[in-house]
Amino acid sequence: MARGRRAREAGDSSAGAEAAGTLLRGDLLHKALGDVSRTADGSGYAFTRLTCCGKGVTTLPNALQLYVHLRYIDISGNRIRDLTPFSRLPYLLTLNAAGNQIEDITCFSFPEALPYLFLLNLSSNKISRVPRLALQRLARLALDANPITTLEGFVQPPSLTHLSLRGTPLETLDSLPPSDTITSLYLSHTPMQQLRQLQQLPQIKTLDLEGVPLPxxxxxxxxxxxxxxxxxxxxxDPYMEEEHFRAEILRVLPRLHWINGSAVTSDELKAARALREANAQRENELSEAQNEKEEKQESKENTAG
Structure with missing residues (x-):
């Protein structure tokens, strides 16, 4: 009887632990810490890297705020919902939290949040709304494969240069605020229908629209x-050959250096120039024919009158 009771108690304890989730602490935390380096303030040495990927972690204890000298964190592939304990680390440079269950990132909206963060990867989470981000030095933001349908309310950080929204259900950029800093925008495999708002991003050098069914x-x-x-x-057009497709793109955008990962060649530029000239000649001929038709019609009406 006692043995059975202990077994049931052990089972209850295990179930309770599972329900409570897995905290990043103890041996799990100790194994995750690495790269001892001189601290940013020069006062001593401390762990600067935390790597804990695919360990089933569900909860970040508040005690992690005490690891103030962390610079690089990778907690991708877990089941974490809340990143608040990491949001005030004063020297953090990169944070990879892809592949978790994060829904709310308002912890990054406060003025004191992560003042030196350069890269933030939140891909493959459950984020549907992107709030104002106060991350003053953030340059790269990845929000791929999140259920984001609008960018309403999003105020981008002042240093943002790379924004990735691959694989989201985003249909329009109408809510994307103007930016003089974004140079790379990734929108592949989204149901995007129009690109009018891109005119408010004049510094763009790289644009990924692969798999987007654009008119x-x-x-x-x-x-x-x-x-x-x-x-x-x-x-x-599934029947259009790649060579012809590239020529059509270059006809409209002759300044391009790269298309679909391949460098534009001098021969392609010549072919595109010839295509552009042929199209211009065809348009002139059509315009002249239309003008001639209108003149004849006008002359006929005047004669009849």
């Missing part, structure tokens, strides 16, 4: 991006 006329919007040099685009 053909939308490529003309990209002409308004004077610094655009690299694009990834997918043809909506």
């Amino acid at each position: 053909p006329d939308q490529i003309n919007v990209l002409v308004q991006l004077p610094k655009l040099r690299e694009v990834c685009l997918s043809s909506t």
